Amino acid sequence: xxxGTHIGAVKTExxxxxxxxxxxxxxxSDLSEEENNRLYGKCNNPYGHGHNYVLEVLVSGKVDPxxxxxxxxxxxxxxxxxxxxxxxxxxSLHEDVEAFRKTVSTTENLCIEIFRRxxxxxxxxxxxxxxxxTSNNSFEYAGDNPEGFEG
Amino acid sequence: MVLxxxxxxxxxxxxxxxxxFSPEENRRVFGKCNNPHGHGHNYTLEVTVxxxPDPVTGMVLDLKDLKEILERExxxxxxxxxxxxxxxxxxxxxxxxxxxxxxxxxxxxxKIKQGRLHRVRLYETPDLFADCYRNGSDRxxx
Numbered sequence: 001x002x003x004g005t006h007i008g009a010v011k012t013e014x015x016x017x018x019x020x021x022x023x024x025x026x027x028x029s030d031l032s033e034e035e036n037n038r039l040y041g042k043c044n045n046p047y048g049h050g051h052n053y054v055l056e057v058l059v060s061g062k063v064d065p066x067x068x069x070x071x072x073x074x075x076x077x078x079x080x081x082x083x084x085x086x087x088x089x090x091x092s093l094h095e096d097v098e099a100f101r102k103t104v105s106t107t108e109n110l111c112i113e114i115f116r117r118x119x120x121x122x123x124x125x126x127x128x129x130x131x132x133x134t135s136n137n138s139f140e141y142a143g144d145n146p147e148g149f150e151g
Numbered sequence: 152m153v154l155x156x157x158x159x160x161x162x163x164x165x166x167x168x169x170x171x172f173s174p175e176e177n178r179r180v181f182g183k184c185n186n187p188h189g190h191g192h193n194y195t196l197e198v199t200v201x202x203x204p205d206p207v208t209g210m211v212l213d214l215k216d217l218k219e220i221l222e223r224e225x226x227x228x229x230x231x232x233x234x235x236x237x238x239x240x241x242x243x244x245x246x247x248x249x250x251x252x253x254x255x256x257x258x259x260x261x262k263i264k265q266g267r268l269h270r271v272r273l274y275e276t277p278d279l280f281a282d283c284y285r286n287g288s289d290r291x292x293x
Contacts, residue, residue, distance in 0.1 A: 010256050011286040012249050017278040058282070063253070066169055067180055068245025073279070074182065 013060045013127055014070040018080055020089035023050035024105040027094070048092060054132040055084065055114065059124035071124040083117040107133045111141035119143065154269055155211045156199040159221050161230035164191035165246040168235075181245075189233060194251075195274040196225060198259060202266025212265035224258040248273055252281040 025048040026040035036044045043049070057080060061070045087097060093105040099113045111131050119126050128142035128149060142148025166189040167181035177185045184190070198221060202211040228238055234246040240254045252273040260268045267285075274280040 009286055010253050011284045012253055013282040013284075014249060015272075015280040015282060063247075063249045065244075066171065068167070068247035068250045070249055070281075072180065 012063055013058050015058045016076055018055045020085050021052050022088050022091050022093050023048045024093040026104055028104055051133050056130040058127045060127050061124040075123050079121050084114055107131050107139045111139045115141045115143050152201050153204055153211055154199050154201050156197050157217050158197050160195050161226055162193050163229050163232050163234050164189045165234040167245050192275050197272040199270040200263055200266040201269035220262045248275045248281040252283045256283040
């Protein structure tokens, strides 16, 4: 199959969105009840609360001329399913996910943890991720890659 | 620098099939996208142009001009078409989101004279998209 023209002049990334629902409570046990309450407000509610999270995963790599793909979606979906969706979906992040027993499960920290889990994807290069906590809040993380946000 | 984005939508059909693969291999690699009669999507295209606003007009480029370029280069070529058979630029390529986005980049880049093409994002579904950027060191100056 033909690989298209100007292949070196254009950088292509594949983006895929996933959805998961989870609960969490923002609470730092090193701080007093008053400080937690002042810092995290209603997110410090002891019983927790939940969100419908949207995870956007962007990978780059050579577009394989034989398949037209950077990575086969079945491979990417399977990897994200195993590494993130199964452990996070319909879970309590601060209680069910080891990484958030001591680290506060803000969406900033969630981004860092998800990036760490997805970085070893063997079929393409993870450029960055974006996590939308609500339709008004979203966070992006590109690890140590300074070009991760440049496309 | 200011980034300006315009969005258009088009509907098209396609199928994934590599004649160099066996029927079993085509089914294994491409799954239901290998259905010989094809299937379709409502594609959403976001085109982002980077530049400095002109001091006289306040515009990076005239949106009317961009709209006309998108109509001529993308809509007339791809809207309500079967991408495998009716879009010569895709001949011999699997019309994945990655390849269509790159074809669109290559069609638009030489036509945008004011500002500079910064990003082409093509959504095949709300949960699947491909982005194209200028490669190499000149990317940062875009």
